[in-house]
Amino acid sequence: MDFFTACVWAAGIAIGVAAFGCGIGQGMGLNGAVQGIARNPESSGKVTVTLLIGLAMIESLCIYALVVALILIYAHPQAADILKTIAGS
Amino acid sequence: MDMDIHRRMASFVVKSNWFLFVVATLLGFINTPFKFALGILCGGILVTLNFHLLRHTLYKAFDPSKMEFSSRNMTPWQGRSILNAVLFKYYIRFAISGIVIFALINKNIVEPMGLIIGLSVVVASIMAATALELTRLIFKEAV
Numbered sequence: 001m002d003f004f005t006a007c008v009w010a011a012g013i014a015i016g017v018a019a020f021g022c023g024i025g026q027g028m029g030l031n032g033a034v035q036g037i038a039r040n041p042e043s044s045g046k047v048t049v050t051l052l053i054g055l056a057m058i059e060s061l062c063i064y065a066l067v068v069a070l071i072l073i074y075a076h077p078q079a080a081d082i083l084k085t086i087a088g089s
Numbered sequence: 090m091d092m093d094i095h096r097r098m099a100s101f102v103v104k105s106n107w108f109l110f111v112v113a114t115l116l117g118f119i120n121t122p123f124k125f126a127l128g129i130l131c132g133g134i135l136v137t138l139n140f141h142l143l144r145h146t147l148y149k150a151f152d153p154s155k156m157e158f159s160s161r162n163m164t165p166w167q168g169r170s171i172l173n174a175v176l177f178k179y180y181i182r183f184a185i186s187g188i189v190i191f192a193l194i195n196k197n198i199v200e201p202m203g204l205i206i207g208l209s210v211v212v213a214s215i216m217a218a219t220a221l222e223l224t225r226l227i228f229k230e231a232v
Contacts, residue, residue: 019183026179030172037151048151049095053102053215055147056140059179060212063136066187067208070194071201 003082011069018065025058098218103144105214106137113210117203128199132207135189139182140211146178 033051037044076082110133117126150171193199 023176023180027172027176030175033151034171044151046095048147049099051151052099052144052147053218055143055179056211057215059139059143059183060136060208062183063139063186063190063208064205066190067194067201067205070191074195075197075201 003086004076004079007072007076011072014065014072015069018062018069022058022062026055029054029058094222098222101218101221102211102214103141105217106140106211109210109214109217110134110137110207113206117206121203122200124198125200125203128193128201128203128205129207131189131193131199132204133210134207135186136208136211139186142182143179146175150175 029051033047036047071077114126114130114133117129121129190204193204194201
């Protein structure tokens, strides 16, 4: 398989898996928070702060995956060298 | 007591976000090439705005005074609607971030490594807040 085609495949699969995992993680976190607040509404402040920090961490993971995927497609660090190698062979 | 820790952490994260963003951007423009520094600036703005929007969404969704239900009459449907609203807003924010990052990298406006450093501002401030609280806890226990 062509190297650049493989890069596009890798980027697509990477962002798909990352978004899926982050969506599941955020959904589970929110589910727990909603249940916690429904059982004990006074704990709303504590739960919201903890949830905010947790969700920000999860979200940043997905953004990192997106950046790496876009680097693989549009700004591959070794793209020029690989093109030279392909052209030479 | 616990509530104080939570409030303190939240305000620390918000303040240190802006502080780290300004420091990283200034250091970037002084020490690194323009595209790299621009990456830090764009990544920092993007992730800080994202964090503030997330904060606004969560405080709005979980504000007890605005909740139309109490714990006694909350139905599973109402809980699920909060969940769906927050997740829907997350996907909207993520899509907008994706489009912006795509444009920045595709048009070669910024250096990708600078962008990653800029995007790490929120994570760094959360790590700093956690480290600070842990240090406080350890020293308090030692005393």
